Amino acid sequence: MSIAITTVLIFGLIFAANTYLDDKRDVGARQQVESIGTGLAAQLEDAAHLGSDSEQVTLRVEQPAQVLSNPYTVSLEDGSECRLATSACLVVDVSRGGENLVREFPVQKSSNVDVSIERLDSTTFTLGAVRTGGATTQSDVVPIDHTLQMGVGSTVGQSGSAAISPLNRAPIPEFTFDPSFPDSSDSIEFDASASRDPDGTIVSYHWYIDGTNVSSGQIYDHTAGLSPGTHQVKLKVVDDEGGIGNKTRTISVSGLVYNDDIATTPSCTSGKCVEFTMENVWSETITISHVSIKADSSFNRIHYKTGSYDSTGPWGYDHPDPELRIDTDGDGSWDGTEEFNENDPLYLSGKEDGAIVPVDPIDVAPGETITVQLRGFRGGGNPVDSTIGVRYWVDDTSRRTIFTGS
Numbered sequence: 065m066s067i068a069i070t071t072v073l074i075f076g077l078i079f080a081a082n083t084y085l086d087d088k089r090d091v092g093a094r095q096q097v098e099s100i101g102t103g104l105a106a107q108l109e110d111a112a113h114l115g116s117d118s119e120q121v122t123l124r125v126e127q128p129a130q131v132l133s134n135p136y137t138v139s140l141e142d143g144s145e146c147r148l149a150t151s152a153c154l155v156v157d158v159s160r161g162g163e164n165l166v167r168e169f170p171v172q173k174s175s176n177v178d179v180s181i182e183r184l185d186s187t188t189f190t191l192g193a194v195r196t197g198g199a200t201t202q203s204d205v206v207p208i209d210h211t212l213q214m215g216v217g218s219t220v221g222q223s224g225s226a227a228i229s230p231l232n233r234a235p236i237p238e239f240t241f242d243p244s245f246p247d248s249s250d251s252i253e254f255d256a257s258a259s260r261d262p263d264g265t266i267v268s269y270h271w272y273i274d275g276t277n278v279s280s281g282q283i284y285d286h287t288a289g290l291s292p293g294t295h296q297v298k299l300k301v302v303d304d305e306g307g308i309g310n311k312t313r314t315i316s317v318s319g320l321v322y323n324d325d326i327a328t329t330p331s332c333t334s335g336k337c338v339e340f341t342m343e344n345v346w347s348e349t350i351t352i353s354h355v356s357i358k359a360d361s362s363f364n365r366i367h368y369k370t371g372s373y374d375s376t377g378p379w380g381y382d383h384p385d386p387e388l389r390i391d392t393d394g395d396g397s398w399d400g401t402e403e404f405n406e407n408d409p410l411y412l413s414g415k416e417d418g419a420i421v422p423v424d425p426i427d428v429a430p431g432e433t434i435t436v437q438l439r440g441f442r443g444g445g446n447p448v449d450s451t452i453g454v455r456y457w458v459d460d461t462s463r464r465t466i467f468t469g470s
């Protein structure tokens with residue numbers, strides 16, 4: 065009798081253990097499908113966004129080969145075929161014993177962009193986006209290596225296959241970079257100290273620029289500068305259980321280089337004036353369209369004036385003069401000028417982010433160094449601590465250079 069009872073208890077324990085493991089595997093499978101689906105859907109939306117700018121984009125994405133030793137497929141459906149109200153949806157279908165595990169993930173995109181997904185091998189997907197309408201900008205194929213993977217913890221399942229442990233949560237990568245608006249001469253510091261692991265510690269950090277592994281460590285100083293244009297920077301972090309998290313950010317690097325030479329203009333006769341130079345290192349002509357100015361709080365306006373005193377004239381003078389002057393070719397003549405205050409001065413006080421001034425388009429040829437004067441800072445003393453920004457266009461794309469100096 066006792067043997068029979070013991071046998072029943074053993075079988076009961078085995079059944080309960082198997083049920084528990086099945087439940088854990090199901091939770092792990094659903095977590096992994098969630099990771100794969102949300103990752104691919106987000107990257108499809110990134111591709112659609114990039115494709116709307118550059119007409120054609122191709123992204124390469126890595127994902128796990130299986131879901132807890134089970135094969136899976138992905139497909140992209142039109143919004144009309146989706147249960148969710150969305151432009152399109154990504155369907156992940158896991159083949160397993162009994163009922164398949166199927167999940168649908170929304171993909172939002174513009175109506176004039178077509179997206180696609182193709183599986184190259186067991187772990188590599190190609191995501192594509194092609195713009196089908198709208199104004200033409202620049203046709204380009206951008207090869208960007210994005211890797212999206214959940215953390216791999218202790219092995220769960222059979223056949224020795226590595227899979228996501230439902231007990232380990234993937235680390236969460238975050239990083240900043242400084243300066244926020246670099247030009248091609250700037251050293252750039254990338255800082256991953258904001259990254260965290262919800263249930264452990266991060267043991268390694270890996271940096272990739274345009275798909276190339278360039279460094280390891282929590283902080284990476286890229287001292288060589290980056291070429292003008294758009295670059296993809298990816299941070300990969302690994303936790304103490306082997307879990308992996310990835311974050312990719314797009315950095316726009318300006319090709320209008322500030323020469324770090326801002327100075328107070330000695331010959332200025334009205335208020336305080338500053339002068340600096342910038343070089344166009346793009347291989348093509350750029351067009352300046354805006355200048356932004358944020359001065360020390362003691363400077364409340366910009367107003368430059370010359371001429372004889374007249375109590376009825378604006379600010380007591382009857383001959384205002386341009387506040388902005390630009391020499392585009394170094395010949396000493398001002399090729400572009402802008403009068404900020406035909407009616408009123410350009411007020412800076414009360415504007416937390418400074419003032420943005422549109423200017424008549426000014427073309428700067430490749431290799432040219434421009435000289436810029438800003439004249440008539442009023443209300444403060446020396447030096448003129450200021451943050452200056454220059455917005456320009458190249459290949460129908462808006463770019464900007466921002467710097468701070470005295």
